[in-house]
Amino acid sequence: MKTGVPWLRYPVLLLHGLGALPLIGRQGQLEPIARFLCRYGIRAYAPVVAPYAPIAQRAHFWRRHLQALLETTRAPKVHLIAHSMGGLDARYLISCLDGYRHVTALITLSTPHHGSSLAYLLLQRPALTQRLVAQLAHRLSHWVLPEAPAALLEALECLTPAYVTEIFNPQVPNHPDVHYISWAGMAGPSTNVPITPCIAPLARYIYRHEGRNDGYVAVRSARWGRFMGTLPADHLRQIGLHLGPGAPFNAKTFFLYLCQWLHHTLEAAID
Structure with missing residues (x-):
């Protein structure tokens, strides 16, 4: 594959998940991956939106970036590749903000389409604990994007299994004009895939509730x-974050594979 040749017809918008910690040392959670894809002639963009905001708010920010991308590239449509909560943002953007007019496909990677029991870990803590953690999240958010809204507790409410399955999914159905593709990740308990030590306790908690x-x-x-299918990688390594020992996984190569798949499977059908 020759570098610099725009073999992928449509540009790619990369949508990140919840949290500011993965931004340490980066301009954006997925910015290193976007730069890698650009080396292969892919018009990949990885902007940053409010790291601790509810789905609807984040989706409106993504809509602005989508519009800017369309204007910059003059492309009629884009592909979306979303990690974690970014996938829920993308679904809202497509179905509720007319994003379907300009989106060919949405690929989600470890998106909690049916919620995550992890959200309850903080929401069921004492009020003082919730307040202290929310204040820390607000400071981190201000450090990343000074003008961005920060509402950690409201964001976590959007990720609970009860909210996603009973409210979000019925109100945000798939749009028939968009292809929806998903991948999962797996590491830690009941697998032979090593997990990053700092999230191992979280994996054990989720395993007890959801497998x-x-x-x-x-x-x-x-x-x-x-x-x-399922990737042999934990949530952090899926986007190239290596914070200690864990299973080897090349996130950049995987995202390149996703772009190749989009080109050969979806764009070829358009031709």
């Missing part, structure tokens, strides 16, 4: 649309 998972999202929750 196999990647430290943040259960495999069964990540299934949506056309399910492609």
Whole structure:
């Protein structure tokens, strides 16, 4: 594949998940991956939106970036590749903010399409604990994007299994003009895949409630649309974050594979 040749017809918008910690040392959670894809002639963009905001708010920010991308590239449509909560943002953007007019496909990676029991870990803590953690999240959010809204507790409410399955999914159905593809990640308990030590306790907690998972999202929750399979990587390594020992996984190569799949499977059908 020759570098610099725009073999992928449409540009790619990469949508990140919840949290500011993965931004340490980066301009964006997925910015290193976007730069890697650009080396292969892919018009990939990885902007940053409010890291601790509810789905609807984040989706409106993504809509602005989508519009800017369309204007910059003059492309009629884009592909979306979303990690974690970014997949829920993308679904809202497509179905509730007319994003379907400009989106060909949405690929989600470890998105909690049926919620994550991990959200209850903080929401069921004492009020003082919730307040202190929310204040820390607000400071981190201000450090990343000074003008961005920060509402950690409201964001976590959007990720509970009860909210996603009973409210979000019925109100945000798939749009028939968009292809929905999903992948899950798996590491830690009941697998032979080593997990990043700092999220191992989270994986054990989710395993007790939902089974196999990647430290943040259960495999069964990540299934949506056309399910492609399970990656031997925890939630952090899926986007190239290596914070200690764990299973080897090349996130950049995987995202390149996703772009190749989009080109050969979806764009070829358009031709």
